[in-house]
Amino acid sequence: MAGGTYTLLVGLSRPVTLDVGALGEVALDAGWYGYTGSALGSGGFSRLDRHREVAAGERDVRHWHVDYLLGNDAATVAGDVRTAAEVECAVARQLPDAVPGFGCSDCDCTSHLTWAADESALRAAVEGAHRAASDGR
Template structure:
């Protein structure tokens, strides 16, 4: 079974990261939520792929999130999942992200990346967005 997920990512230090075609962007230290979909045959196994990029087991940078997860000071700490196709609904319910177009090249959302200065604020917002989308 698949659906929609939001990855919870901690960035320990502020940094500039090249994000593929989106160019170089400044990322503040803090917490990021990336909302994506896992609707194919593998379902939520896509999250395992993201974890492999985050731990360095996989080097391929295919999606925007790979550039953030592949940065050494970024840590994937968890995720929130909903077994429904509500990716854009969740992304739009979260505060606008620091990088316009991030993860949103195939839709009209402003961004699928959100930012919060602390874990509690991020988790509360992400859980609320997923709950509202159900």
């Protein structure tokens, strides 16, 4: 796949409070988070490599809300779900909101971050949201 929509699956080992740029202070519980974004430019899904570099501490620059989460030492990227279509908002709207305003400053969605207590529940919800969005529901 050259590009499309992705949801990063991120484990948070303990509760944290993040200062997320213009969004301000955000308190997150331990658990599993899914961040939905788009990778539509010329680099396509290589954007995920950049996210993984932030999570590994190889990049310090914070461009997007998710960078503040990924840059915290309690966060670990466990994988991603991808769809080769421009369905970012449709996917995000299928999932429960974790933090209002997170990752959606350029659209009218409530949030692009979701939460689940465990990885398997998060993965199932995210995969279902990608299927539904790509089916046009």
